[in-house]
Amino acid sequence: MKVTVELCSIEDKFIINNMYPLYLHDLSEVWERKTNRYGVFEEDDTRTLAEQNRVFDIWWEHPGVLFPYIIRVDDLPAGFALVATPPYTPCPRFIDYYLNEFFLLRNYRGEGVGEKAVRQLIGKMPGHWELQTNPTARNERAIKFWRKTLKACTNGEYTEETGNHLEEGEKLVFRFIHEDAE
Template sequence: MKIEVRLTTKEEAYIIKNMYPLYLHDLSGHYGNTPNRHGIYEDSQDYATLQDQYDVQNIWWEKPNCLYPYLILVDDTPAGFVFIATPPHCSLGVNYFVNEFFLLQPFRGNGIAQYVATEIFEKFRGKWELFTNPAAKNVIGQKFWRKTVSNYTKGDYEEVLGPTFDGDKLIFRFCNA
């Protein structure tokens, strides 16, 4: 199995944008979100089509050296994506933030996600932060990040439940400088 984690260009953005609605649907199982009146998983009722949703994501390809949209490929097949943000798009004192991390269902449960996370962490050195939903519905995600970050840092990380720009979350912080 060949796993590739590749920074995408504007020309490839559509691949991630095609998977993004699946990601939001996946998250709805953890958060209990329902689609808006147009059937789109977004908070805004203004998004009537997937194109509207796609346009909001363009920022990821408009800020090189600040926002990093990575595509995950398994045997040359799109399998997911990772969005990494840097200041000013992360908490004060944080260099790198895992904004989004998604792997399609057929690729889960076989070590791909942990491999990808490690590859991403190795690309950037500094203070990292990521968070996930602390609810019981997301115990799999919590276990994944706890195991992945613990293995990567050899147990040298901080895990706290606390406030974020997106409500209370389970927050993971570590430094690999």
């Protein structure tokens, strides 16, 4: 199984756009969110996925600052990772890279794809990293994934604490430093 992580071009952004509703559907279980009256996972009156995608375009409007990555397995799209740098990080003075979103399609989970993707991702960008996730029992699978993956990818050199996100409430915050670029 060949896992690759590649920066997504503007021409290929439709691939991430295609997977994004699946990601939001998965998150609806964790965050206990419902669709709006149009069947879109948004809190406002976004009517179509095309409208939702226009908001999402910011990831391709700031090259060198925002990094949308496609995760592929044997050359097929398997997920995505969205990495932000300051000023789009929670703590711009202390964090170089913020893993804003990380998603794998369900049939690739539990196969080692996630760890391989994370290793490649952080290998591309040395510095101080942060990621946040829901700290509740509804998110136990993701919490276990991040603990196991970060232990393996950082030799256990990461921190974990509960923090408060201004818009989303309590979060489990992971931080680590990756010093070696590939």
